Amino acid sequence: MSARERILARLSQASASEPQPLPNLEHWQPRVPPAGSAERLALFKELMRSAHAEVHDTDEQTWPELLLDLARQKNVRTLLVGNGTDSVARLQSLDSETLHVMSYQRPAEQWRAALFEQVDAGFTQAKSAIAATGSLVLWPSSQEPRLLSLVPPIHFVLLEAHALHADLREAMRVEQWATQMPTNALVISGPSKTADIQQTLAYGAHGPKELIVLLCHSREVSP
Amino acid sequence: MSTVSRTVAPDFSERSRQAIGDEAQRTGIRGAMDFLQSKRKAQFPDPQELSDLRDLGAAIRRYALANLPELLQQLEARLTANGVQVHWAETPEQANALMLEIAARHQARLMVKGKSMVSEEVELNHAMQAAGIEALETDMGEYIVQLAGEKPSHIIMPAIHKTKQQIATLFTEKLPGVSYNDNVDVLIQIGREVLRKKFAAADIGLSGVNFAVAETGTLYLVENEGNGRMCTTVPRVHVAITGIEKVVAKLEHVALLNSLLPRSATGQAVETYQNFINGPRKPGELDGPEEVHLILLDNGRTQAYADPQLRATLQCIRCGACMNHCPVYARIGGHAYGTTYPGPIGAILSPHLLGFGAAYPLVTASTLCGACADVCPVRIPIPDLLIRLRNEAQANPQAARKALRDSGAKHHLLLTLVWRIWALLYGRPRFYRWFSWCASRFGALAPRHQGAWTHTRAPLIPAPRRLRDLLPQQNRLD
Amino acid sequence: MNDHKQREYPAKPADVYLFGTCLVDQFVPAAGLDAIRLLEREGIRVHFPMQQACCGQPAYTSGFPEEARAVALRQFDLFPQPWPIVVLSGSCAGMMRQHYPTLFAHDAPRLSQAQALAERIFEFTEFLVQVVGFSRPDRAGPTTVALHTSCSARREMDVHVTGHTLLGALEHVQVVKHGHEEECCGFGGLFSLRHPDISGAIANDKVQEIRKAGAQHVVSADCGCLLNILGRATGPEASSSAGEASLTGEHIASFLWHRTAEVNV
Structure with a gap:
């Protein structure tokens, strides 16, 4: 018998416990303002900011310029972007002497040292966001690889303001995670941090030191 | 003998005595406990919400355990379909052998590790080093502890026993070119720079698992630092190791449990990173490991599972709230326990991992005050389980059902006799009245030294007349 | 934070049993006498069964359930009237109210006795506030x-x-x-x-x-x-x-x- 068979046999031989019903989560409601309300958006922003992230309001037309401004302020010289998306195309058109916009096109192991040492910032889109905890949902893909949101010291994220779920469970249900998750799904709630030394909070432990959210409002409701 | 039992030093009492004598460490631990307690409290302002959440959390874990063999097989099937290689290990030795096999196949020299208590449990670092493979801890707290040649003293905050000054000195001594600076930001940046080079160079990344989802074949990991994502994304091979009890049935169960885990653990609303891993790199993807493995470890968990009452031990989601609220842990810290899992959860889990021979002192090291059960997010009745384990350990080995490893190992004829006599005295009114009468009449003769009691306290002296001797006639009911 | 069901309290009774606890009996008898005075001043007759000894808790928490059962059983017969049983210690009251039913879980006739007894157990301050309305x-x-x-x-x-x-x-x-x-x-x-x-x-x-x-x-x-x-x-x-x-x-x-x-x- 293999270890697997012995373990499963021991578990199966154990006396059955009282039958347990599948827990019903229907009645569990997160305490957040209603969908679409200004309050829900405000809660999201407040929580993100309290987790040390920056949130900037912007719109479909102007976000690339805003990103350019912010990148300049933060002395970003190399911005790493994905490949093949419209957003990437718009950012690549901003490539200049002072800001090098670099596309993630080769497998990471072929340029690992450069990825770790030469990139100042990364850019990704968020699939959606979560109000209850102030979190971003990212579904990395071949167009937006996983390390884009991890290795560069600054992470710019473009988020559509309407894609704001109440909580993680709602995001899972609405977006049907159970049947179509990518290789790696991520929920990100701020820049990398640690409190491992004397419970003192420090940012930029291993991941990005700064998380900058570009909150994109559609024109009509743009503040 | 397993490699694990080596780490259990012989005398719990001696270690706790030393810990109590270390004023600086006690003050530090106390400060940390107070901090974590108040942060947790602030996360749950509404007692009704907390109570409802704990009910759901407990129900989710109980459901998973009630269906554990089926869910493990479903998990295995889904993971396999997702391209993850699943391995089973009954013992720490088997787990390490599996790990070494994977490492050998990839000719690995460097393994970067995310936080994993199960890897501590099997002493993976030891096994790797013995095979000439560097196993490097990358969680800041774990890294510090490893650099100091120590072990974690808390399952969530491994370096809780160290001050920033001690860490600054440690860095100066161990890291070339680093000069003393006890600014926490500077210390963290030093760690970041050292470890980034290692992430980029590592052959294998190791991680634990917070929950494994049977429905989707997902490995769910939470963390704040990003080292967990590094370990599971950068190296060509990712190996996750976890106990067989960490499975949950549904993906959405993870969402509910994680509204308890970080709030109970560190008093934060949510961790920085929730990482859902569903398999290795797919064709066309540009990063992520080419191989993902999961090692499912038993190591005594099936023993706890076999008993309907002790099974509740496996509901644990490893938040550490029980130790953060334990008066004993606050006095002696994690190292004095001498086991991978300290505190109340360590006391109820370790007997299954190590047997009573090594773990019995932990079972007795509780006042049964119940603070642990009060804060447990999945409602494990820890004091009841401790009483049960005390009973199992001391049962007559002839009569014991031998349900547990080393059942009856702490059976002492003399102690059993003492309790027999006690039951005789207190169970027979005439005997009790005679005995207590003697105690009060000769109370003045009570010894000034009453063993362990007077070690730290004034002697107990019975009153010259008992209540029953002083009662007015109308209150006596013969 | 506690999740016990809200307890329903009876009206102030004319009679109660007093379970003094072995520590009060042996070490602090004055507390027992004062408790009786307080209750009698409220017009309650206090009955102290002289056969009482210990609730059994020390053996129970030490992992000796047999011995705890033997001692606990002796207390079952001491309270034949349906009066409340007032206990001068929270931990003994907890033993009798919460743990007696566990202790006799596998002994059906005694379990129902234990449950009935548990229902009548009141910790002293609880009794003064919730039942007596002490003021x-x-x-x-x-x-x-x-x-x-x-x-x-x-x-x-x-x-x-x-x-x-x-x-x-x-x-x-x-x-x-x-x-x-x-x-x-x-x-x-x-x-x-x-x-x-x-x-x-x-x-x-x-x-x-x-x-x-x-x-x-x-x-x-x-x-x-x-x-x-x-x-x-x-x-x-x-x-x-x-x-x-x-x-x-x-x-x-x-x-x-x-x-x-x-x-x-």
Whole structure:
């Protein structure tokens, strides 16, 4: 018998416990303002900011310029972007002497040292966001690889303001995670941090030191 | 003998005595406990919400355990379909052998590790080093502890026993070119720079698992630092190791449990990173490991599972709230326990991992005050389980059902006799009245030294007349 | 935070049983006498079954359920009338109310007896507040005290507030909140003997916190905790720290009686 068979046999031989019903989560409601309300958006922003992230309001037309401004302020010289998306195309058109916009096109192991040492910032889109905890949902893909949101010291994220779920469970249900998750799904709630030394909070432990959210409002409701 | 039992030093009492004598460490631990307690409290302002959440959390874990063999097989099937290689290990030795096999196949020299208590449990670092493979801890707290040649003293905050000054000195001594600076930001940046080079160079990344989802074949990991994502994304091979009890049935169960885990653990609303891993790199993807493995470890968990009452031990989601609220842990810290899992959860889990021979002192090291059960997010009745384990350990080995490893190992004829006599005295009114009468009449003769009691306290002296001797006639009911 | 079902309380009865507990019987009989005086002044007849001994808790928590059952069983027959049973300690009350049903879980006839008994168990301060509606004027001078509530009272009996209710109603008594007030005193029954260093360290912190809060007197409804805290306050290491204010203490029954008796005794 293999270890697997012995373990499963021991578990199966154990006396059955009282039958347990599948827990019903229907009645569990997160305490957040209603969908679409200004309050829900405000809660999201407040929580993100309290987790040390920056949130900037912007719109479909102007976000690339805003990103350019912010990148300049933060002395970003190399911005790493994905490949093949419209957003990437718009950012690549901003490539200049002072800001090098670099596309993630080769497998990471072929340029690992450069990825770790030469990139100042990364850019990704968020699939959606979560109000209850102030979190971003990212579904990395071949167009937006996983390390884009991890290795560069600054992470710019473009988020559509309407894609704001109440909580993680709602995001899972609405977006049907159970049947179509990518290789790696991520929920990100701020820049990398640690409190491992004397419970003192420090940012930029291993991941990005700064998380900058570009909150994109559609024109009509743009503040 | 397993490699694990080596780490259990012989005398719990001696270690706790030393810990109590270390004023600086006690003050530090106390400060940390107070901090974590108040942060947790602030996360749950509404007692009704907390109570409802704990009910759901407990129900989710109980459901998973009630269906554990089926869910493990479903998990295995889904993971396999997702391209993850699943391995089973009954013992720490088997787990390490599996790990070494994977490492050998990839000719690995460097393994970067995310936080994993199960890897501590099997002493993976030891096994790797013995095979000439560097196993490097990358969680800041774990890294510090490893650099100091120590072990974690808390399952969530491994370096809780160290001050920033001690860490600054440690860095100066161990890291070339680093000069003393006890600014926490500077210390963290030093760690970041050292470890980034290692992430980029590592052959294998190791991680634990917070929950494994049977429905989707997902490995769910939470963390704040990003080292967990590094370990599971950068190296060509990712190996996750976890106990067989960490499975949950549904993906959405993870969402509910994680509204308890970080709030109970560190008093934060949510961790920085929730990482859902569903398999290795797919064709066309540009990063992520080419191989993902999961090692499912038993190591005594099936023993706890076999008993309907002790099974509740496996509901644990490893938040550490029980130790953060334990008066004993606050006095002696994690190292004095001498086991991978300290505190109340360590006391109820370790007997299954190590047997009573090594773990019995932990079972007795509780006042049964119940603070642990009060804060447990999945409602494990820890004091009841401790009483049960005390009973199992001391049962007559002839009569014991031998349900547990080393059942009856702490059976002492003399102690059993003492309790027999006690039951005789207190169970027979005439005997009790005679005995207590003697105690009060000769109370003045009570010894000034009453063993362990007077070690730290004034002697107990019975009153010259008992209540029953002083009662007015109308209150006596013969 | 406690999740026990809200308990329904009976009207004030004419008769009660008193379960004195072995510690009160042997070490602090005055607390028993004062409890009887308090209850009788409220017009309640108090009956003390002379056959009573111990609730069985020490054996139960030490892992000797057989011996605990033997002793617990002897207490079953002592309360034949349907009167409430008032217990002078939260931990003994917790044993009888919460753990007797567990102890006899596999013994159907005795289980129903145990459950019926458990329903009639009331911790002393709980009984005074919830059943008696105790309210007497404070007749003594100003004083400052700390209250220690046992963990069993807090967690098993859900009566951590009744002690504060009783003391809070006394006009001239200032009850100070001490640091880590909800934390265990380190007694834990036989834990105090098996792990004297840890127990002593916890008790020491408790004594320090009470003193730091400015109280020289500690009141508790549990004799075990009280013996532990006062034993530590006057123990071998206490004498070495000269200049420390002395710490005295008494059972809440005695404290209440002394404060509210018409002729101060």
